[in-house]
Amino acid sequence: MDDVEANVSEVVDESNNINSESYDAAENNEQNQSKKESDNKEETIVASQTIVTDEPTHSIQEFIDNSEALGYKKEVVAGALFSCKKSELTKTEFEAMVKEFLGKKVE
Incomplete structure (x- = not known):
């Protein structure tokens, strides 16, 4: 009986780890997406400033x-x-x- 409880406990722990890893991966993906959007905004700002300075x-x-x-x-x-x-x-x-x-x- 103890073996069954130990196996169930291991399965639950593994399941929690997988869910935690999935959550962490999703959170990292959101952070990366936000950083990419921020980088794109910076590139746009720099590009618009460059256009103005190129004017003779x-x-x-x-x-x-x-x-x-x-x-x-x-x-x-x-x-x-x-x-x-x-x-x-x-x-x-x-x-x-x-x-x-x-x-x-x-x-």
């Missing part, structure tokens, strides 16, 4: 000289870039500054 820069004078081609009068571009601290800008930065300048109310 132009001097303020180039923007003023070519203002008509960009769709603005020289006076507008000169006013928008008057207080600019940078000597060179990307086209995206330039457009943001001009839109902000044009959005201001005249007092």
